Structure formats: structure tokens, C-alpha cells
Amino acid sequence: MTVALKAFEVFETAQQLERNGAIFYRKAAELFNESHICTMFIELADWEIKHEQVFIDMGREFAKLNKETSTIDPDKKQQSPKLMACLAVFGTLSDPLHKLKGIENIADVLKTAITKEQDSITFYEGLKDFVLTSDDKNIVDDIIKEEMHHIKILNQALKQRE
């Protein structure tokens, strides 16, 4: 049986995704000596922290509209909390530093980072249909666009190494 996520758990999952992303990028920045790569990873980590704060604020607002301990009202046209639980399989449970174990070159780190960003985009596409207000939908949409921008940056760095 699939467990449904409670409302506040959905936002906690989003926060955890961003925290894990920041931890990953900060650790990646320590691994290599190339200053422009380190700077890029640190900037990406700062972006993820910014996103985490957005989801903290969104979770608080959501809690004002729904009781934190309640599950989602099935009559509201929202994304299913069971689907959100399934989407949360991407990247939230594994230790972000585990992804860096055994990786020895920057290209592999960049590819792992791209996959991580894709995980976030997938979860947030579901989250867009989960939030209640159009303002929140637009905020999540903006975050998706920023994660897409991260993929462009990472892919550009990867191509420069070819």
C-alpha cells in the first residue's frame, strides 16, 4: 500500500531536497582545485539554500490554510499525496555525500549533479499541482526554471571539459 504524504511532509521533502543539494554542492567544491569549478558549485549551493527558504515559507503559509496534521482534502483538486510520496523517491532518502563516494573526476560530479537537478524538477512538477494558490504555483514554477538553469550551467561546464 502506498502511504500518502501529509501536507507538511510534502514541503519538508522539498526542503530536504534543497538541503541535500546544498550539502552535495559544498562537498563537491572541496574535492577539486579548479577555482572556477569551486565557485560554480558554491554558487549552486547558495541557490539551493535560497530555494529551501522559499519552501519553508510556503510550508508555513500552507499550514495556515490546512491543519498541519491533516491529510489533504480529497475534494480539493490537487495532486495526489500518494503521488507526491512516489515522486519523493527521487533524491530525498539517500545521503547526498554518498553520491560523491568513489567519484574521482569533475565530469562524473557534473553528471551526478545534473541527475540531481532532474530529480528536483520531477518532484516540483508534481508539487506545482499540489499547492493551493496560483501565487504558490508561480513560485514553484520559478524554482523549476532556476533548476533548469542549473542544468544549463552544469552541462556547459561539462562540455568545456571535452
Add this chain to the structure above:
Amino acid sequence: MGMPFNADEVFEMAEQIERNGAKFYRAAAEKFPEVNQFLLELAAWEDKHEKTFTAMHAELAGTEAEPLVFDPDGQAQLYLQAMADEHIFNLKSDPINELGNLNTSDEVLKFALGIERDSIAFYTGLKESVSQRAGKGKVEAIIKEEMNHIAILSQKMKVIK
């Protein structure tokens, strides 16, 4: 920045993604009889998606050379180019080659989760690159269906464990 994709190229990529997905699922269904029916159903969904993209492509006949949407900074195009880059999406490689490394049903379902995630990430960029007239709503609907594939794959993984 490289040459921008036109409608023809973008929809051909989407069609190829779905063809690759269907091919993978059908080959996997033969290799793993215990999840045969389940994987064949997913293959049928991908066939349906391919037909949707083909129809969207046909509706734009005569406008293939034009850009799909007003994209003055080229950001939408840059994302699609990044996603179409072989590091992320190798559209030319035969998906059946991936099956050689997968030895259990659990591994094939986990691999399929990655395929669906990659599709969603590409279609998210495609959605930003097409207008409502060109079919943004249809791309959004396909993204939702791919998310449901993730849900049923996740549920299936729990059942077979």
C-alpha cells in the same frame, strides 16, 4: 550558442524519446516475464505519447522552420540543447543495450524510473518552448502521465520486494 531547434527537430526528439521508451519496455517485458504485463502496459502508454507528439508535429505543418515560441534570450533553447546533449539524453543509442546490465525485475524498474524522470525533465523544457497554440497543454498532460508512470513503477517495486 548553437543553432536553435525548430519545431520539426523538437518534436522529432520527443517522438524518439517515446519510441526509445516503448522499445525498452517491450524488450524488458521479454526478459522479465514476472513483470511482463506491467511493462507492456507502460510501452502502450509510450506509443500513445508518441502519437500525441506526431499529431502536434503535423498540426504545425508549414511552420517547422519557425521558432516555437518567443525566446529572445534563447534560454528555452539552451535548456533543450543541454537536455539533448548526449551526456543527458542519448537519443541515438539503442535502449535495448541498457538491458544487458539489468539482472533483476527490481533493477529494471529502478532503471525505468530514471527513464521517466529524464523524460519529465525534457518535457518540462519542451513545455516552456511551445506556445498554447503549438500544444503546451498537451505537453503538460503528458508530463502528468509520466508522473503517474513513476507512481506505478514505485508501487510495483514495493510489491515485488
